[in-house]
Amino acid sequence: MESIFEQSQRRINRVNSVFFRSIYHTIDWGCRLIEINGARGVGKTTLMLQHAKILSNSDIKRVLYVSLDDPFFYNHSIIDIADYFVKFGGVYLFLDEVHKYPSKFPKHDWSAEIKVIYDRYADLQIVYSGSSVLQLFKGHGDLSRRKCSYNLPGLSFREYINWVSKKEFSPYTLIQILENHADIAKAITEEIKVIPLFIDYLKHGYYPYYQEAPDQFCSRLRDTINVILEQDLPAVSSFSHENHIKLKKLLAVIAETVPFTPNLSNLRSELFITDQRTLLNYLDALEKAELLSTIDKATRGMKRLQKPAKIYLNNTNLLNCLYFDKPNIGTQRETFFFNQLRSNSIVNYPDKGDFIVDSKYTFEIGGKSKPSFQIQDIPNSYYAIDDIEIGFGNRIPLWLFGFVY
Numbered sequence: 001m002e003s004i005f006e007q008s009q010r011r012i013n014r015v016n017s018v019f020f021r022s023i024y025h026t027i028d029w030g031c032r033l034i035e036i037n038g039a040r041g042v043g044k045t046t047l048m049l050q051h052a053k054i055l056s057n058s059d060i061k062r063v064l065y066v067s068l069d070d071p072f073f074y075n076h077s078i079i080d081i082a083d084y085f086v087k088f089g090g091v092y093l094f095l096d097e098v099h100k101y102p103s104k105f106p107k108h109d110w111s112a113e114i115k116v117i118y119d120r121y122a123d124l125q126i127v128y129s130g131s132s133v134l135q136l137f138k139g140h141g142d143l144s145r146r147k148c149s150y151n152l153p154g155l156s157f158r159e160y161i162n163w164v165s166k167k168e169f170s171p172y173t174l175i176q177i178l179e180n181h182a183d184i185a186k187a188i189t190e191e192i193k194v195i196p197l198f199i200d201y202l203k204h205g206y207y208p209y210y211q212e213a214p215d216q217f218c219s220r221l222r223d224t225i226n227v228i229l230e231q232d233l234p235a236v237s238s239f240s241h242e243n244h245i246k247l248k249k250l251l252a253v254i255a256e257t258v259p260f261t262p263n264l265s266n267l268r269s270e271l272f273i274t275d276q277r278t279l280l281n282y283l284d285a286l287e288k289a290e291l292l293s294t295i296d297k298a299t300r301g302m303k304r305l306q307k308p309a310k311i312y313l314n315n316t317n318l319l320n321c322l323y324f325d326k327p328n329i330g331t332q333r334e335t336f337f338f339n340q341l342r343s344n345s346i347v348n349y350p351d352k353g354d355f356i357v358d359s360k361y362t363f364e365i366g367g368k369s370k371p372s373f374q375i376q377d378i379p380n381s382y383y384a385i386d387d388i389e390i391g392f393g394n395r396i397p398l399w400l401f402g403f404v405y
Contacts, residue, residue: 001076012063015050016046017050019162021043021047022156022171023047023150031147033125033147034149035128035129035134036048036127036129036152037129037131037149038131039290041154041224042155048096063090063092068096074102077113079116085124086124091124092127098110098134099134099235111143118143133228133233133236133288153343154206154315154317155205156171156403157197157340157402160201161194161197174344174345177403181400182391185390185391189389189390195389198399201316203316203320205317229248233289243282246273247286250271254313255323258311260312261309262283262307290314292313293312295347295349296309296348312335314339319331320332329386333384333386336401337401340405341404343405345404350362360380362378363384364382364383364384365386366383366386367385372395384397386399
């Protein structure tokens with residue numbers, strides 16, 4: 001048991017506390033049970049360790065961080081360590097990688113054990129993290145009425161700028177950008193050269209671990225994808241070995257042709273899938289794993305169709321690392337816009353234009369030579385334009401939409 005506490009102290013002391021994600025300041029850290037979800041590699045562990053480090057400044061013995069994929073948990077339970085921790089004055093318990101917890105009994109999974117320690121120890125604060133695929137998990141412990149839940153996305157373009165340039169640019173709402181984009185862009189570009197940073201971000205800025213080994217980034221990202229498909233998804237769902245092979249093939253097919261307009265019959269034939277529901281479940285799993293992003297047609301009442309109108313890779317880093325050739329520039333622009341806007345808005349596929357946001361704002365995405373007549377007859381229409389620093393009228397720099405979170 002002592003080794004777990006020693007490992008915890010080493011991890012907490014070693015974490016970098018120079019750069020904090022914006023979500024850190026929006027989390028209600030006073031909540032007794034906090035859930036932090038997010039795709040593998042976006043920085044959940046760092047976020048937890050940073051808060052643990054702040055709490056440990058007064059007394060490190062009151063704080064414990066453990067990763068539930070540690071071999072320790074093959075012979076011990078979450079309840080065991082919580083009992084021991086509280087007995088010796090522990091107050092703040094951080095549980096990482098909960099979906100990797102090796103449950104001893106079918107009805108005694110991590111969610112059931114967290115419910116037990118939450119109910120048993122009124123003075124214990126619990127923060128736990130897991131993969132975004134936890135949305136697929138049907139646990140035996142109902143935590144919905146107890147937890148404060150947060151989703152951590154990858155770095156926005158704004159966060160990436162702050163991280164690499166040591167600046168402190170604030171986010172803007174979509175409305176602020178639409179109404180004041182020229183003034184906002186002017187203020188930002190007076191401080192930094194934004195276009196080179198934007199090009200770098202599209203290649204490697206979404207996942208914070210890039211700076212650990214820049215030359216190995218794409219290799220590590222492909223390894224991350226394999227872990228998601230081979231370990232994370234089977235840990236929270238009924239996906240078998242055969243399923244994850246089909247998931248890999250499905251991801252490869254889509255990656256080669258994004259933005260992908262799905263023909264479900266052709267996909268089923270190519271993957272030897274007998275029914276449409278199974279294929280839709282596969283697409284749903286890849287989207288919850290934050291490898292794909294699907295977009296629905298904007299329909300009356302905004303009802304979700306049976307199949308998506310288009311499918312994109314989740315972010316431009318995936319696009320750059322899964323393509324053997326240079327990705328299509330138009331696809332890259334659309335992927336960036338969709339990825340950044342969907343964090344705070346509802347994004348759909350319109351009858352005219354590339355995207356409609358929050359059922360009101362129509363956007364066409366393109367380069368600086370993009371003509372301005374394509375959506376000119378549509379109210380509340382805008383152009384998100386690449387390769388410009390400052391816009392004019394309804395022509396807004398594409399990079400500026402990376403400041404919405």
